[in-house]
Amino acid sequence: MDEFFKMDIFFVVATAAVFLGMVLCAVAMLYIIKILKNIDHITENVSEESDEMRGDIAILRSKIRQEGVKFRHFSEFFTNFVSRRKSRKKT
Numbered sequence: 001m002d003e004f005f006k007m008d009i010f011f012v013v014a015t016a017a018v019f020l021g022m023v024l025c026a027v028a029m030l031y032i033i034k035i036l037k038n039i040d041h042i043t044e045n046v047s048e049e050s051d052e053m054r055g056d057i058a059i060l061r062s063k064i065r066q067e068g069v070k071f072r073h074f075s076e077f078f079t080n081f082v083s084r085r086k087s088r089k090k091t
Contacts (some may be wrong), residue, residue: 053081056080
């Protein structure tokens with residue numbers, strides 16, 4: 001009878017440990033999902049910015065080809081770039 005009592009205690013403790021492990025794994029998975037969503041948001045922002053930079057550089061290149069190298073085009077490019085970054089930081 002003493003052996004059956006020990007087996008029951010073992011199974012109760014083992015069941016509690018497995019349940020606690022499953023709960024901890026579920027919580028860890030929730031945090032991992034939240035981190036992955038943040039990474040996805042960051043990559044979308046980087047992609048949008050790179051597309052805008054590509055467009056700005058294309059405009060700059062076309063202006064340079066049409067009118068030659070002028071300091072004004074470079075200053076307009078960097079002014080637009082800085083103003084866009086400031087407006088994004090405000091929002």
